[in-house]
Amino acid sequence: MRARVHVTLKSGVLDPQGKAIQHALEALGFGGVDAVRQGKVIEIDLAETDAGKARVVVEDMCRQLLANTVIENYAVEIAD
Template sequence: MKARITVTLKNGVLDPQGKAIEGALGSLGFEGVEGVRQGKYFEVDLAETDAAKARAALDEICAKLLANTVIENYAIELADAKSGK
């Protein structure tokens, strides 16, 4: 089973990289860009075929390593779930 995980900075946490990207977009002439927040994206392949079990495992994977929950939130999306749910 494949999972897509996005890790994003929590609201209120300063994102200087996002700010720099926002500035560069302005330099390129893109108007109306009101904000950029940079995050991370992971694709994880799991042997698990049960969606609920996979989600539980991924939750632990995110909390223990992929995200630092002091400053980051994470979202898990399961792809090609066998059950078709």
């Protein structure tokens, strides 16, 4: 079973990587870019075969390791 976790900065937290990308896109001539935010995506292959149990385990992983919940949000998707 595969889980995909998105870790993104909370709104209001400064995102210098996103700003750098936005400026680089403008320098390359791409207009109409209002905002850019960068986050992480983590794909985890699990031995667990029950989707509900897998989600509980992965949310625990997010809180303990994958996300800094002071400044980051996380979202878990369980794929087959």
